[in-house]
Amino acid sequence: MSGFFDAALVESIVRALIPVLFAALGALLCDRAGVFNIALEGQLLIGCFGAVAGSYFTGSAVVGVIAAVLAASVFSLILSYGSVTRKAEPIVLGVAMNILAVGITSFLIDAVFHVRGVFQDPAIAGLHHFAIPGLVRIPWIGPALFNLTILGYLGLLLVPATSIVLFRTPLGMRLRGVGERPLAAETLGVSPASYQYGAVTASGVLCGLAGAQLALGNVVQFAENMSAGRGWIAVVAVMLAKDKPYATLGAALLFGSTEAIGFRLQGEGLAVQITDAAPYVVTLIALLFAARSFRRQRAAATVA
Amino acid sequence: MLAVEMRHITKRFPGVLADDDVSFDVRQGEIHALMGENGAGKSVLMSILSGLYRPDSGEILVDGRPVKFASPLDAIGAGIGMVFQSFKLFPSLTVAENVVFREEPTRHGLYDKRAAAAIVTQIAERYGLAVDPAAVTGSLPVGVLQRVEIIKALYRKAKVLILDEPTAVLTPQETDRLFEVLRSLQADGHTIILITHKMREVMAISERVTVLRDGRVVARLNTAETTGEEITRLMTGRDIDLEQSPPKSAPGAPVLEVSGLTCRQAGQKPAVDNVSLTVRAGEIVGIAGVAGNGQSELAEAIAGLRAADAGTVRIAGTDVTAGSVKVRRAAGLSYIPEDRHAVGTAPDADVASNLAMGHHRRPPLLQHGLLKRARLADFAQRLVDRFGIKVAGTGVLARTLSGGNLQKIVVARELDYASPLLIAEQPTRGVDIGAIAAIHKEIADYRDGGGGVLLISAELSEILSLSGRILVMFEGRIVADLEAAATNEAELGLLMAGGELAGAGKEAQS
Ligand SMILES: Nc1ncnc2c1ncn2[C@@H]1O[C@H](COP(=O)(O)OP(=O)(O)OP(=O)(O)O)[C@@H](O)[C@H]1O
Numbered sequence A: 001m002s003g004f005f006d007a008a009l010v011e012s013i014v015r016a017l018i019p020v021l022f023a024a025l026g027a028l029l030c031d032r033a034g035v036f037n038i039a040l041e042g043q044l045l046i047g048c049f050g051a052v053a054g055s056y057f058t059g060s061a062v063v064g065v066i067a068a069v070l071a072a073s074v075f076s077l078i079l080s081y082g083s084v085t086r087k088a089e090p091i092v093l094g095v096a097m098n099i100l101a102v103g104i105t106s107f108l109i110d111a112v113f114h115v116r117g118v119f120q121d122p123a124i125a126g127l128h129h130f131a132i133p134g135l136v137r138i139p140w141i142g143p144a145l146f147n148l149t150i151l152g153y154l155g156l157l158l159v160p161a162t163s164i165v166l167f168r169t170p171l172g173m174r175l176r177g178v179g180e181r182p183l184a185a186e187t188l189g190v191s192p193a194s195y196q197y198g199a200v201t202a203s204g205v206l207c208g209l210a211g212a213q214l215a216l217g218n219v220v221q222f223a224e225n226m227s228a229g230r231g232w233i234a235v236v237a238v239m240l241a242k243d244k245p246y247a248t249l250g251a252a253l254l255f256g257s258t259e260a261i262g263f264r265l266q267g268e269g270l271a272v273q274i275t276d277a278a279p280y281v282v283t284l285i286a287l288l289f290a291a292r293s294f295r296r297q298r299a300a301a302t303v304a
Numbered sequence B: 001m002l003a004v005e006m007r008h009i010t011k012r013f014p015g016v017l018a019d020d021d022v023s024f025d026v027r028q029g030e031i032h033a034l035m036g037e038n039g040a041g042k043s044v045l046m047s048i049l050s051g052l053y054r055p056d057s058g059e060i061l062v063d064g065r066p067v068k069f070a071s072p073l074d075a076i077g078a079g080i081g082m083v084f085q086s087f088k089l090f091p092s093l094t095v096a097e098n099v100v101f102r103e104e105p106t107r108h109g110l111y112d113k114r115a116a117a118a119i120v121t122q123i124a125e126r127y128g129l130a131v132d133p134a135a136v137t138g139s140l141p142v143g144v145l146q147r148v149e150i151i152k153a154l155y156r157k158a159k160v161l162i163l164d165e166p167t168a169v170l171t172p173q174e175t176d177r178l179f180e181v182l183r184s185l186q187a188d189g190h191t192i193i194l195i196t197h198k199m200r201e202v203m204a205i206s207e208r209v210t211v212l213r214d215g216r217v218v219a220r221l222n223t224a225e226t227t228g229e230e231i232t233r234l235m236t237g238r239d240i241d242l243e244q245s246p247p248k249s250a251p252g253a254p255v256l257e258v259s260g261l262t263c264r265q266a267g268q269k270p271a272v273d274n275v276s277l278t279v280r281a282g283e284i285v286g287i288a289g290v291a292g293n294g295q296s297e298l299a300e301a302i303a304g305l306r307a308a309d310a311g312t313v314r315i316a317g318t319d320v321t322a323g324s325v326k327v328r329r330a331a332g333l334s335y336i337p338e339d340r341h342a343v344g345t346a347p348d349a350d351v352a353s354n355l356a357m358g359h360h361r362r363p364p365l366l367q368h369g370l371l372k373r374a375r376l377a378d379f380a381q382r383l384v385d386r387f388g389i390k391v392a393g394t395g396v397l398a399r400t401l402s403g404g405n406l407q408k409i410v411v412a413r414e415l416d417y418a419s420p421l422l423i424a425e426q427p428t429r430g431v432d433i434g435a436i437a438a439i440h441k442e443i444a445d446y447r448d449g450g451g452g453v454l455l456i457s458a459e460l461s462e463i464l465s466l467s468g469r470i471l472v473m474f475e476g477r478i479v480a481d482l483e484a485a486a487t488n489e490a491e492l493g494l495l496m497a498g499g500e501l502a503g504a505g506k507e508a509q510s
């Protein structure tokens, strides 16, 4: 076990972190706008499928990414139309969308690629890793942080970007206002619906990117239900982080680490069932702790 | 010259005719009072003028030109700004952010905090509206929130300012300050429409009065040519006497004994500081104090909504210091909380359910573990009739009720428990003069029926006319214990401000 915590582990932590981070930033925006989005898991899975299909048919990873973004954001319209326009309960919609996503992708993998379970093909172009000269040679963090796919860098940069947009631009201020007091925003001529549509669509775009990173970066394949709970974990991550971008990065890091360490322990001979369960156990524990402060937050928000 | 003219406005909600062919006009530069009982249609009429609701029929003219408002934005574009009965602010944003929301000053595409603060400070200084631009609004007292709302409207260049019951949540001192602000706005050419239930205020500040009754205009008067009695009669159709009869019998056994109660708050003076008091059966004890001196915290701590750091609370002889709200209620507590929206009612439940809350735990509403729907409806209807609550039916959602009617729901429910102890916090906030008289009578009857009441109110006149004994709270402590008959508003006002009575120092520190 002496070499258990090594550079390769740090690298796999970052790799596991990126998709969760994208999805979590999407959840954060939705939450801030007042739409509780638990459809991330489904959006992510649709993104994975779009990425693989786009890349396979054109031989271009870039087209794969675009296809992923389009597919996931179109899919997210179900949530915005349902919960914003039709005023349906977003939780019910989200659950339905997650089930729908598994169904659609399982059906399509069979109908389009004529395989079951996993689709792997040399014709699927994966995302390149770009090493940043010099920096990549920093021990431990160099290979982990400076040898990422474009999406990897983008994901990390989106954390400060989200923070700036949210807290320092009029756009972010209005988004926060809409989520907190939609009626007040409306009296000032800010339409909650358009901001909520925007936030949900942004979460679609981000889940598309997450899916592309997962299916064209972390691995190069599509597997049934390959999102494997990451969308759920993203939901919990933002709850833990109380909708703050940097804290969301921290929470995503916690879950990325659990996944990577679990994976490593598998290599050490620990039962797969246990290591697979690890992220969910961490999720449960985190939720138990978050629930209290979450409730307090809600109570404070309604009283004020 | 008319600043605003509303002609033949009619607005209907399912089952309610809120405004019925109302014509209303306001002259340039005047302060105009809009009066009427709870549910008369004042807020709806002003919501139409501010673009929040669209009238079913009728037209609006601003400066003589016809206008059509599709949203509040159109109204503010025409120079009409409204401070709503329930504020429309974002608790997590700062004062400056709330003021400039959607009209933010920017620098290089980013929100310009400093410019926003400067704007707020400038408007604030010009009209004497003291606020801290950097404060987060969620933590501010209502008096300040109201100033923020006014600054918000002024920043948007409102020439006509509508204030919906602005003084309902203010202390007398804050009200005086608000009126100074309104006068300086008037001097600056603004037109002000003021909704209020307080006759004294109307007489003090308005030039003209329009009276609504059941959605119709019943009178347009020049304030100088009328009296409070006349307006009351126009609003209610009868004379109202706010004098209360003295208690019929001497106080009996204690129903509330509080001893050494202390609630600390991080980094500040204790909100409640070593408070001891006793309320006996058949007496009303009033607590006077400037808002924010611990009265609300004291009530919450007695009701079990706030943890106490030290001290004991006994209700009807039972020590409930460690008990939950449920335990305290079972021991004999009923409670009219200050905040009827967040604490007192469930806005998305119907009137019947709101009236039944708490009563649902015992017969006759509960039988064999099940609620009896028919009895619940009867029960609700009985309270609606007894307290004159104006609703289309007991099945309508609480959130559609006018402010005063919502308050009556809470009062009706709590009084109907007939439990030994009632804590009444601002029981008549926002209710019309007829209802004030009715609620006061109910509280007095409750006392005469052997109940003990702890009355917390910002209205000194209310405290003086109802209470037998008056405690004055200042900075969390009880600083005076007086016989109501032996004191007056001036003396109380002095004590509330932390002063001492000349030659009467012995009365302080009980
Ligand atoms: N959104 C709504 N839906 C249904 N009914 C409503 C709605 N808003 C107001 N009403 C009804 O319209 C009537 C007039 O209400 P309004 O709020 O104008 O009264 P008000 O004169 O302001 O009374 P108060 O002094 O109690 O505030 C009331 O019967 C109220 O229940």
Ligand SMILES: [Mg+2]
Pocket (backbone or CB within 6 Å): B042, B043, B044, B085, B164, B402, B403, B404
């Ligand atoms: Mg009203």
